[in-house]
Amino acid sequence: MTATEILFWFLSALALFSALMVVISKNPVHSVLWLIVVFFSISGHYILLNAQFIAIVNLIVYAGAIMVLFLFVIMLMNLNANTEPQRNSLVRLAGVVAGGLLLTVMISALRSANEITNSKATMSEGDIGLIQNLGKILFTQYVVPFELSSVLFLSAMVGAVVIGKKE
Amino acid sequence: MIYLLTIDWLLLLEKLILIAVVVMASLVIAMYETYAERKIAAFMQDRIGPNRAGIFGILQPLADGMKLFFKEEIIPNSSNKILFVLGPSLAMLTAMMTCAVVPWSGDVNLFGRTISLQIADVNIGILYVFAVVSLGIYGVMIGGWASNNKYSLLAALRGASQVISYELAMGISLIALLMMTGSLSLKTIVEQQMQSHWNILYQPLGFLIFFVCALAECNRTPFDLSEAENELNMGYHQEYSSMKLGFYLFAEYVNMFVSSAIMATLFFGGYDIPFFNESAHADLGNWLALFGIICFMLKIGIFIFLFMWIRWTVPRFRYDQLMNLGWKKLIPLALANMLVTGAVILWLHK
Structure with a gap:
């Protein structure tokens, strides 16, 4: 086993374990903290793939900003077992169906991924994840989807302000 | 196992020594910052x-540290025990992690090896600093929540919203700088x-x-809203005692040291000796x-x-003044700065 392989298995195990803990934890604050661990291990995978920029942006955006807001809301709501409303069986059934559908989609996606069987992952090589190459590609080849998604973000921001202003 | 032998052990040793020295140095400097x-x-x-x-009074920081170590350690009954301990540890960890990308000086030749006085020269150095800074708030938030005290929680939420707000202006002011340098590596x-x-x-x-944003990110006056003792008793570390409190207070001083280092690196030439041409000597x-x-x-x-x-x-801001300054003054100013810088760069390269 090379150092990279050891790291890969460690990070994968960590990601899966903490992802499970997100679901299993009784306390929502613990779930959020485990989710942050998931983001960290995924960022570790990005670094193994030599995509340092994506790794660090993943941390800044998800672990640094979005999860802080999650934590914010959950801390203010003060959730605990007593106050959690008991949902009726219809809602539970709907939850099971929705989750099952997602599972089938993911399984079919896994099954159709035939082209990646027997091929090795390129570890610590390739330079598409480095900031210079990524920037060049984003602003040349993918400039239209890139700009469109920024317009989407802007509209979401304006929407949030409008909803916040409504008294 | 055979692959493990191919690692450059000397490089590993060199980096480990460097990490130990940098961590020790920033702790000692933080100690004497309290004295200063x-x-x-x-x-x-x-x-x-x-x-x-x-x-x-030169030994005062040692006496202070000793006092904190010997104080009784109290973990409140109603607190979340694991997170209560995790809070100050995270605050300290994130404060120390930033030192990893700061170039402390040029290369040194020792025993025939060229040693770079920088722990890691990653090509996204400044973004790494940014990521660690944005993670730093977890120490405050987790500690404040786990204390199970309303004042602590309020202070933690204040701290978090303050850091998130000022991070934006900080990032935008950095973009203007990065457009000029064209590199994110601190060494470059x-x-x-x-x-x-x-x-x-x-x-x-x-x-x-x-x-201004660095002041806010370090929770220093006039932005120390999360420690406003006249509104919140003491702030997010109210329930903390002994060295766990010491960690929170200490992390603030380490943060101050590291953010000063980052500012000196980005805007004041880092380890450049003023009015002296290094390459000629x-x-x-x-x-x-x-x-x-x-x-x-x-x-x-x-x-x-x-x-x-x-x-x-400078006296402390009121909370709404803090938010107004961050969102309505600093962010537009930083955006204008970015646009002007971009326009000038474009004009010069025409």
């Missing part, structure tokens, strides 16, 4: 300040400044915005690196003094 803070405060308030432990940024002028000449407004060898460190530490010292000077002269 008390002395400067005393000077500004026409007092003498600590003068009992050692000559001029310093080397560029060594060849031409310091970035402060090109980005005075950007530096001003960055400095390459024969000085290791002395050059030593002078570099001394200059860098002097610049950091000036910034730390500035932080303290502001703390003991």
Whole structure:
């Protein structure tokens, strides 16, 4: 086993374990903290793939900003077992169906991924994840989807302000 | 196992020693920052300040640390015990992690090896700093929530919203700088400044915005809303005692040291010796690196003094004033700075 392989298995195990803990934890604050661990291990995978920029942006955006807001809301709501409303069986059934559908989609996606069987992952090589190459590609080849998604973000921001202003 | 032998063990050893030295140095500097803070405060308030432990009270930080270690350690019954301990540990960890990408000086030649005085020269250095800074708030938030105290929770939420708000302006003011340097590696940024002028000449407004945001990110007065003792009893660390409290207070001083180092690196030439052409005196060898460190530490010292000077002269903002300043003044200013910088760069490269 090379150092990279050891790291890969460690990070994968960590990601899966903490992802499970997100679901299993009784306390929502613990779930959020485990989710942050998931983001960290995924960022570790990005670094193994030599995509340092994506790794660090993943941390800044998800672990640094979005999860802080999650934590914010959950801390203010003060959730605990007593106050959690008991949902009726219809809602539970709907939850099971929705989750099952997602599972089938993911399984079919896994099954159709035939082209990646027997091929090795390129570890610590390739330079598409480095900031210079990524920037060049984003602003040349993918400039239209890139700009469109920024317009989407802007509209979401304006929407949030409008909803916040409504008294 | 055979692959493990192919690792460059000397490089590993070198890096481990460097990490140990940098961590120890930032802890010692943070220790003496507390002493400096008390002395400067005393000077500004026409007092003498600590003068009992050692000559001029020079052993005061040691006495303070010892006192904190021997205090009774209280974990409140109603608190979340694991998170209660995790909070201060995270605050300390994130404070120390930032040092990893700061270039402390040029290369040193020891025993025939060229040693870079930087733990990791990653090509996204400044983004790494940014990521660690944005993670730093978890220590405060987790600690404040786990204490199970309303004042602590309120202070933690204040701290978090303050850091998130000021991060934006900080990031935008950095974009203007990065458009000029064209690199995110701190080492490259310093080397560029060594060849031409310091970035402060090109980005005075950007530096001003960055400095104000750094004050806010370090939770220093006038932005220490999460420790406003006259509104919140004591702030997010109200339930903490002993060295866990010490960790929170200490993390603030480590943060101050590291953010001073980052500001000196980005805007004031890092380890560049002022009015001295390093490339013409390459024969000085290791002395050059030593002078570099001394200059860098002097610049950091000036910034730390500035932080303290502001703390003991400017009163604390009200919370709405803080948010107004962040969102309605600093962010538009930083955006304007970015647009003007972009336009000038475009015009010069026409």
